[in-house]
Amino acid sequence: MEDQNASSGFGKNFRKVKPYLAMVSLQFGYSGMYIITMVSFKHGMSHWVLSVYRHIVATLIMAPIAFFLERKIRPKMTLPVFLRLAVLGFVEPVLDQNLYNMGMKNTSTTFASATVNVLPAITFIMALIFRLETVNLRKIHSVAKVIGTAVTVSGAMVMTLYKGPALQFAKGQATHHESGSTTQPSEQNWVLGTVMLLASCGGWASFFILQSFTLKMYPAELSVTAWICFLGIFEGSIATLIFERDMSVWSIGIDSRLLACVYSGLVCSGMAYYVQGVVTRERGPVFVTSFSPLCMIITAALGSIVLAEQVYMGSVIGAIIIVSGLYTVVWGKSKDNVNKSEAEKREGQELPIKDSTASGSDIFDGIEINVPTGAGKNVVASPRT
Incomplete structure (x- = not known):
């Protein structure tokens, strides 16, 4: 009996922490994609072609899984649902990904990764507008969500604007950094790149909001993921043919470009869309995006260890602030879930x-x-x- 109670208690606790483990793991996946993608760009990979190929890989993997696992629970496809899926296939696979890559090329990798940290704030504001989130200033946990979002953005700005002294974690970092320095973009390109990055964050936030509404109409996460990837192939191909007139960009070899397509398609399109959809249904879009600042911290750490990139004091201070804001937002969301569960229990009780x-x-x-x-x-x- 004691073993059964212990097993039941462990299972209950594991179910509580699953959304947190899923989102943290996803940030590690995104960090790996960031490094692999940058290497592929240096080898001549077109970001338009990468977007198409990664969703071909994701479709080949996710479509059969969705077909067999959700054949009994998959709702009937309707025109309103299909139109929403078509918009989702354009907003994230085409608009968001390509705007981000173009913005990164016009600014810098550090600035681009830091800009993504405004995603929780944009998503929070949009969730308030569409009534997916509520704020009651008389409740401490609601105030915590607002403060945590502001703190997270502040930490991202610190990492972007304050450099500080260099920190030596490994030998040869300074030499690698100096030899790897590149020409800074012009002021005009920097402004254009910043606008592209902010538009990318807006597109990503819109994707989460629309995905939340779509899953309410079509509650089949695997099928939604497969449809988004499938439609993203056609919409991305049209955009590629418009902006890339040289057909040689479609050819790739067995190198970092192929690795970038397979890795990003499997982890950051197929698995990511599914995991984000599941967690969004359970915890909401704000909870999902509140973990995005971790990606910058993990990327900076991996870049320092794997690529021997230089780490500065501003990045460490900003990372501490971001983690503090992230914890505050997650704490506020956890209290939201407790209150929601208690309300549902009260409604379910008989008079x-x-x-x-x-x-x-x-x-x-x-x-x-x-x-x-x-x-x-x-x-x-x-x-x-």
Whole structure:
């Protein structure tokens, strides 16, 4: 009996932490994609072609899984649902990914990765507009969500604007950094790149919001993921043919470019869309995007270890601030879930009926209840006037 109770308790605790583990793991996946993608760009990979190929890989993997695992629970496809899926296939696979890559080329990798950290704030504001999130300034956990979002953005700005002294974690970092320096973009390109990055964050936030509404109409996460990847292939191909006139960009070899397509398609399109959809249904889009700042921290750490990139004091301070804001947002969201569960339990309980054999009735506002009396007759309790 004790073993069963312990097993039951472990399973319950594991279910509570699963969304957190899923989102943290996803940030590691995105960080790996960031490094692999940058290497592929240096070998001449077109970001338009990469977007198409990664979703071909994702479709080949996710479509069969969705077909077999959700064949009994998959709802009937309707035109409104298909149109939403078509928009999702354009917003994230085409618009967001390509705007981000173009913005990164016009600014810098550090600035681009830091800009993504405004995603939780944009998503939070959009969720408030579409009433997916509520804020009650009289509740501490609601205030915590607002403060945590502001702190997270502040930490991202610190990492972007404050450089500070260099920190030596490994030998040869400074030499690698100096030899790997490149020409800074012009001021005009920097402004254009910043606009592209912010537009990319807006597109990504819109994807989460629309995905949340779509899953309510079509509650099949695997099928939604497969459809998004499938439609993204056609929409991305049209955009590639418009902006890339040289057909040689479609050819890739067995090198970092192929690795970037397979890795990003499997981890960051197929698995990511599915995991984000599941967690979005359970916790909401703000919870999902609140973990995005971790990606920058993980990427900086991996870049320092794997690529021997230089780490500065500003990045460390910003990372600490980001983690603090992230914890505050997650704490506020956890209290939201507790309150929601308690409300659902109260709604599910039956109205208590007081047995009053003396009067033979019990009175509730606006409700008629038949209460058996001791004599075996029924007395109808009329609404209070």
